[in-house]
Amino acid sequence: EIVLTQSPATLSLSPGGRATLSCRANQSVSRYLAWYQQKPGQSPRLLIYDASNRATGVPARFSGSGSGTDFTLTISSLEPEDFAVYYCQQRSNWPLLTFGGGTKVEIK
């Protein structure tokens, strides 16, 4: 089973700051990793897939990087609407999928 571990659990930053979120897999997932954003009371939204491809309509301040077991989601300059929970997800062992536990980005 592929396990995804996200860190930190909570990230406290100010608007305009730079957010760096980590997702680590217990075995290689190649580049088969995605990132989702979930705001309170809302459904998740796909941000990044295949490690670095932005989904349709996602602002350029969101970027993804990494391969193998270590991945990063970077938000270059936090906007007020970016404070949310972020999840990574892998599809390396398709047809099975798994999600990470999430990182909450909160206002400092």
Add this chain to the structure above:
Amino acid sequence: QVQLVQSGAEVKKPGASVKLSCKASGYTFTANYIHWVRQAPGQGLEWMGWINPNSGGTNYAQKFQGWVTMTRDTSISTAYMEVSRLRPGDTAVYYCAKDIYSGGWLGSWGQGTLVTVSS
């Protein structure tokens, strides 16, 4: 535009079953897999499985095999998920989501259905 509209909230007793629906519009229903994901209160996302609306083929996370059943009705572009033998721990918001190319990326999500299991 792509829309997934899910059925309304449910309250069930332990041991009961619930059948949730997810009506798709704005695209060809049979072209993309539909996934189901659940989220317990205050917790993270848990992938449950998918259905291929074209063939009806399914794949479930091991945890849900034997007590979750995914089906579809192509005539009304609707996917269903039935969860049997409900327990209080199954209390969660259940989401359906459309795969962007049937390879495991969930590009469009329904609004979620809250299922509460309580005696």
